[in-house]
Amino acid sequence: MNENIQVLMSTYNGEKYLRNQIDSILSQENVNVSILVRDDGSEDGTLKILEDYESKGQIKLIKGQNCGFIRSFLELxxxxxxSDFYAYADQDDVWMPDKLISGIERLKKEDTSKPLLYCTSLQRVNEDLKPLSVQSYPKLKLSIYSQLVRERLAGCTFVLNKNLRDMLYGSSKLDLEYSHDSWTVLTCWATGGKVVFDNSPHILFRRYGTNTSVDGGGLKKRIKHELRYFGKCRNQRFKAVKKLLDFRADKIEGDNKVILKSIRDYKTSTRATFRLAFNTKLDCGIKMSNFITRIVILFRCF
Structure with a gap:
């Protein structure tokens, strides 16, 4: 029997590629797929396209006011x-036919009583779906410590089980500044779950000038991206950790609680700040990111 999976998609002024994406989701193999779309106040022809699919019973549509993609996904x-499983979808990619079943089959091999998250590498393509390169996350480490240093995994590749969805339920009330995909990964680890990674891409990840996600670039762009924690993302992880500790206090135990509490309390004394900054477990596998994270902590911008 095919597993049930609900795809959660947020749209905003996405008329150009939207039909390609929805059709690729509806064409997924060996799953019973439903699609829940929340439109984030589009001003182009996006709503008309969505209403067409809705009239055919192919999607369920929520017409929302503009609140940004983070809040939009949390409301979704x-x-x-x-459902048995859930997945996040951007509005402008194209999914390979086995994307969802690949994630489901992998997660069913794990302890399904725990929160579980599946993610993959990405086949980057241009606007016309011409292959560019595979984004495969070299030196990737999967742990709560790595996630706290650098958010690397792409939400558009995620498949999550019901237990993880239940851990996330209610998140839209938290007024988060942390991205929905990073919040999903952090919540999974913190509540005793597991993240599994598939090196094979199952998505055509369309790259062009107006994408909202950060992707690619040389060393200069990477350093600028990492330094965002001194500016617009100042205290972002600190705030997210505090909210998570309050939100799921009864589900966070052991070493996960220790590291999260050390972040919550790291500004209380110089000793606490230095202890966190030089915690060797805070390692994402990339020396530059590790170094910048320690500087960010020492300046109490984490």
Missing amino acids: IDSSDK
């Missing part, structure tokens, strides 16, 4: 229907 989680 809180509006999601009962």
Whole structure:
């Protein structure tokens, strides 16, 4: 029997590529797929396209006011229907036919009583779907410590089980500044779950000038991206950790609670700040990111 999976998609002025994406989701193999779309106040022809699919019974549509993609996805989680599995979708990619079943089959090999998250590498393509390169995350480490240093995994590749969805339910009330995909990964690790990674891409990840996600670039761009924690992302992880500790206090135990509490309390004394900054477990596998993270902590911008 095919597993049930609900795909959560947020749209905003995405008329150009939207039909390609929805059709690729509807064409997924060996799954019973439903699609829940929240439109984030589009001003182009996006709503008309969505209403066409809705009239055919192919999607369920929520017409929302503009609140940004983070809040939009969190509201989708809180509006999601009962299902065995869930997935996030951007509005402009194209999914390979086996994308969802690949994630489901991998997660079914794990302890399904725990929160579980599946993610993959990305086949980067241009606007016309011409292959560019595979984004495969070299030196990737999978742990709560790595996630706290650098958010690397792409939400558009995620498949999550019901237990993880239940851990996330209610997140839209938290007024988060942390991205929905990073929040998903952090919540999974913190509540005793597991993240599994597939090196094979199952998505055509369209890259062009107006994408909202950060991707690619040389050393200069990477350093600029990392230094965002001194500016617009100042205290972002600190705030997210505090909210998570309050939100799921009864589900966070052991070493996960220790590291999260050390972040929550790292500004209380110089000793606490230095202890966190030089915690050797805070390692994402990339020396530059590790170094910048320690500087960010020492300046109490984490």
